[in-house]
Amino acid sequence: MPHPTHWKGKELPNVLRRLFDVPGGHRLAVARQHGAYSTIGATLFDKSPFELIELVKDSGLRGRGGAGFPTGMKWSFVPRGTGKPVYLVINADEGEPGTFKDRLLMARDPHLLIEGMICTGWALGVRTAYIYVRGEMLPQIQALNHAIREAYDAGLLGENIAGSRYSLDIYVHRGAGAYICGEETALINSLEGYKGQPRLKPPFPAVSGAFANPTCVNNVETIMAVPWILTHGAKAYRRWGTDKSPGSKLFSIAGDIGRPGVYEIPLGMPMPEFFELAGGVVGELQGCIPGGSSAPVLNAEECAKAAMDYESLAGLKSMLGSGAVMPFNATRDPVAILRTLTRFYAHESCGQCTPCREGTGYAHRVLDQVAEGKGRDGDIDHVRDLADQFEWTTICPLATADAWPIKSFTGKFRPAFDAYLAKNPDRAKPRELTQLEPGAFM
Amino acid sequence: MADLITIAVDGRDVQVPARIPLIEALRHWAKVETPAFCYHEDLKVAGNCRICLIEFEGPRGWQLGISCHMQTAPNLKVRTQVSSPGVVKARKGVMEFLLVNHPLDCPVCDKAGECTLQDNYMSQGRHESRLRDEVGKVYKGGADHRFTDTKGGDRGGKRIDLGPSIILDQERCIVCTRCVRFMRDVAGSEQLGVVGRGDHAYLTTFPGQPLDHAYDLCTTDVCPVGALTGKHFRFQQRVWNLKTVESIDPSDALGANLTIEYSFPGAQGARVWRLMPRRNPEVNKSWLANRSRLLYQQLASNRLGDGKVAGADVPLDDAVAAAAKALAGARRIALVASGHATLEDNAALLALKDALGERAEVFGGSWLAVGKPDGIALSGDPVANRAGLRLLGIPDNLDLLAQRAGEFDLLLSVQHDLWAADPAKAAALAAIPARLVLASWQDATVAQATIAIGVRCWAEARGTMVNCQERIQVLGACPVLPNPALEPAWQVLARLAGLSWSGEAEAFKAAQARSPRLAGLSYRAIGPQGRVLAPAAVPAAVGA
Known part of the structure; x- marks a missing residue:
């Protein structure tokens, strides 16, 4: 089904979705008919890098990978004139469960990513850029490689882009599918050929990232918004969204919803309205994960109050995250959902920090017991306590991303969990002590 | 110190050096015990165990951070387990997870x-x-x-x-x-x-x-x-049964610091169970080569526990008496010092030279090949006390001894396995009719000896050596293993010289008398980490 162009009489933003419904839009010739690379020329090269950074700052564009950090400010952290090369790394790992926007963007409009990278590269003085793509996304990798080849052939990449003084090379790097490689320092480790484990910060990537050089890591969607902002200006971008969350954003919605898919909407749209746009909730809404699996779940009342922007969801103690919206209806079992989520985080823990390595797995095993009807009194509080113990105590936020669903699901849907405990007739039995057998551990 | 800064630990001001790992500042300057599993003084920081969590005041209020990765900076405010229940709880959580x-x-x-x-x-x-x-x-x-x-x-x-x-x-x-x-x-x-x-x-x-x-x-x-x-130590001994003494690696000129761990003479018998590296940031950091670590395995095997005269085992006293007699009757005596022996032993050898007068001549050096430093805990020079020989003014002239072997009728070597170091060159020494050897092991040189006297080995006698960095270091003594009656080499030599030194301190004084660079030192002053010797005095320029 094609992407809707209008909603309630108003035109929906068209920053990122321009080629969603254009057959063959991933090919240069077709993309050019729709305005691809129109910025590559005087529009870009007449602007100084400083002016471009200021423009992006003015637009209020924020990182679309999950953290929502202001993009222009991130760029301004990259030191200039250090004599070291500056790398641009595109984070196309898109591992957050529920998120499927970047894969669509890369398959349908790879040239927009390249164009955005040229703009960003110009702003930051980048000579070499990488696209770190999740290994499973084969069609996207093929589309990107094909598009890059076309761009080189058309003089849009390599030496002296479009006859300018600026040169840029782009390499596609295929990851191996680890969730944690979406964390920027783990991504850099993986890019360098090391195990994908987050690095200690400081130093931050802007100062010492890929190959110990200044590095800017940006999400696919973020970078793809840059050419539009460059063409139309910061003010035009700000006509959508709220003051602190300006512009448009892609949301990938799935679950108990009429028309699951990727939608580009202005930030700040009320959540019920967005559900309506996406075909309406199927059945009676029980709750919704608003920003990828790490985002604390909202119950139906909170959903009614929520708007699709960073501040509104933060106000509800959740987050916009990567824009993966997962509503579920009253027939769904919160215990089963949480069990699946904790299994994911236990599986994806990189194994570096103690609390995450041992804690996420252990918490999941306790929840397994609960879900299998073998839970004991106190198990739910125990798991919540464990979540407290691994929240914010590790190098990266993976354990925190496990703690949030645990705490929000057990907090907001507690009766469902207690019902599972009630299935165990022995639930009040005291803990049995392990009896060591001689020789058992030798 | 000029570069000390002030940080606040649990509400009290503490003076610490700038830009050192916070965990070091907490442990050594604020005297707050801070646990760690992954942090190690001589390894890169990994920050993964999370047990060293503390709270610090950041831009968003008090937050948890790991003290191994943080560095001391002015105005840093820190809360530890002493004042923060949050830190206690976080660490308890980490411990629980580790034990899961x-x-x-x-x-x-x-x-x-x-x-x-x-x-x-x-x-x-x-x-x-x-x-x-x-x-x-x-x-x-x-x-x-x-x-x-x-x-x-x-x-x-x-x-x-x-x-x-x-x-x-x-x-x-x-x-x-x-x-x-x-x-x-x-x-x-x-x-x-x-x-x-x-x-x-x-x-x-x-x-x-x-x-x-x-x-x-x-x-x-x-x-x-x-x-x-x-494999060498696994399930051999419970560590709380072991006593320790500080020493150094006697097989290399770096003198990597180590600890000798031994059991008491008693039910289990005196025995050295292992050697452990002892941290010295200036010498071997925390490292010890396997080769050095396994030296203890030789301490109880193939030892020369008694004396030998003409190949036959004799009690120690008889061997010493035979040696005294041989020395008294000898016309020309070659005394061979050793870089494998301590300053004390070599000082005693020089005292013997003085007692023997014109009849005796001292030779030194080594025929062992010198390799390259490995940058970790070995200098590549197997002669541990080579710098000590120089310090005592002992020449590096073993080849000369081989050439002039015919001049001598008695050879005395101390802790110096000449025949193993270079059998071809040592063969010339067989021309010397009487060969008096002080050794700890039944080595190739003892096999060539006419009189051999067993002495304590490096682990059994307190002494000092000077390493390749000109650092004087002390070797400690654990119980004497093969025969409690064994004496240190310096003691045997002093007796042969007609001296009665009461202990190794007196032998050390004799060494000090021979080098102004040892002035003012004592075993206590040298301490467990050794002392770099003062540079040699430069002679005043002529006509100045």
Whole structure:
């Protein structure tokens, strides 16, 4: 089904979705008919890098990978004139469960990513850029490689882009599918050929990232918004969204919803309205994960109050995250959902920090017991306590991303969990002590 | 010190050096005991164990941070377990997680008594277990080692033979990566790695590849738990039964600092059980080559516990009497000093030279080949006290002795295996009819001796050596193993010289008398970390 162009009489933003419904839009010739690379020329090269950074700052564009950090400010952290090369790394790992926007963007409009990278590269003085793509996304990798080849052939990449003084090379790097490689320092480790484990910060990537050089890591969607902002200006971008969350954003919605898919909407749209746009909730809404699996779940009342922007969801103690919206209806079992989520985080823990390595797995095993009807009194509080113990105590936020669903699901849907405990007739039995057998551990 | 800054620890101001790891500032300057598993003074920071969590005042208020990765900076405000319940709780949480999948079988673990996990459980954890049997522990280890135990538990990774010197227990590993970092960053040979993710991560080598590095036993030192154990010491002795004495590596001119660990004379018998590296940031950091570490194995084997005269075993006193007689009757005497012996021994040799007068001549040096430093804990020069010989003014002229062997009718060597160092050159020395040898082992030179006198070895007599950095270091003494009647070489030599020195301190004074650079020193003044000797005085320029 094609992407809707209008909603309630108003035109929906068209920053990122321009080629969603254009057959063959991933090919240069077709993309050019729709305005691809129109910025590559005087529009870009007449602007100084400083002016471009200021423009992006003015637009209020924020990182679309999950953290929502202001993009222009991130760029301004990259030191200039250090004599070291500056790398641009595109984070196309898109591992957050529920998120499927970047894969669509890369398959349908790879040239927009390249164009955005040229703009960003110009702003930051980048000579070499990488696209770190999740290994499973084969069609996207093929589309990107094909598009890059076309761009080189058309003089849009390599030496002296479009006859300018600026040169840029782009390499596609295929990851191996680890969730944690979406964390920027783990991504850099993986890019360098090391195990994908987050690095200690400081130093931050802007100062010492890929190959110990200044590095800017940006999400696919973020970078793809840059050419539009460059063409139309910061003010035009700000006509959508709220003051602190300006512009448009892609949301990938799935679950108990009429028309699951990727939608580009202005930030700040009320959540019920967005559900309506996406075909309406199927059945009676029980709750919704608003920003990828790490985002604390909202119950139906909170959903009614929520708007699709960073501040509104933060106000509800959740987050916009990567824009993966997962509503579920009253027939769904919160215990089963949480069990699946904790299994994911236990599986994806990189194994570096103690609390995450041992804690996420252990918490999941306790929840397994609960879900299998073998839970004991106190198990739910125990798991919540464990979540407290691994929240914010590790190098990266993976354990925190496990703690949030645990705490929000057990907090907001507690009766469902207690019902599972009630299935165990022995639930009040005291803990049995392990009896060591001689020789058992030798 | 000029570069001290002030940080606030638990509300009190503490003076600390700027830009050092906060954990060091807490431990050594604020005197707040701070636990760590992954942090090690001489390894790169990994920050993965999280037990050193503290609270600091950041831009968003008090927040948790790891003290190993943070650095001291002006106005830093820190709360530790002393003042913050949050820190206590966080550390307790880390301890609980560490123990979730760790076997709780300390009584049969070889590391018990020197296990960081045990120690920190007592200081930071002390929680009641909340773990239920049904929830269980996860399997830790490679697929090859998986087995089901008698209780049906999914087990594995026990007693894995990693190579010539190390056994790995994957279940006990807490994935601190100290050993991985040691092999990668210090040894320079990436033989160990952590594979797998989450709680299934485990330590291993490359498939089919052994762990076989000249320093791989250092991984057992840095291992905070009983995961890596050395074959030489594994299940040999409970560490709390051992006494320790500080010494240095006598087989290399760097003189890597080490600790001799031995059991009491008594029910078990006096025995040295192991040598452990002793940290000295200026010398060997925390490292000790396998070769040096295994020197203890020679201490009880092939020793020269008595005397020998004409190849026949005789009591020590008889051998000394025979030696005195031979010296009295000799016309020309070659005294061979040794860089394997202490300053005390060599000073006694020089005292004997003085007593013998014109008849005696001192030779020194070594025929052993000198290699290259390995940058870790070996200088490559096998003559540990070569700088000490120089200091005492002993010449480096062994080749000259071989050339002039015909001039002498008595050779006296001290702790110097001439025939093993270079048999071809040493063959010329057979022209000397009387060969008097003071040695600790029945070595190739003892085999050539007409009179041999057993003496205490490096581990049994207190003394000093000067290393290749001109650092004087003390060797401590553990109980004398082969024969309690053995004397240090300096004592035998002093007796032959007609002197009655009361102890090694007197021998050291004799050495001091021969070098102004030793002035003012004593064993106490040298201390456990050694002392770099003052530079030699430059003679005043002529006509100045």
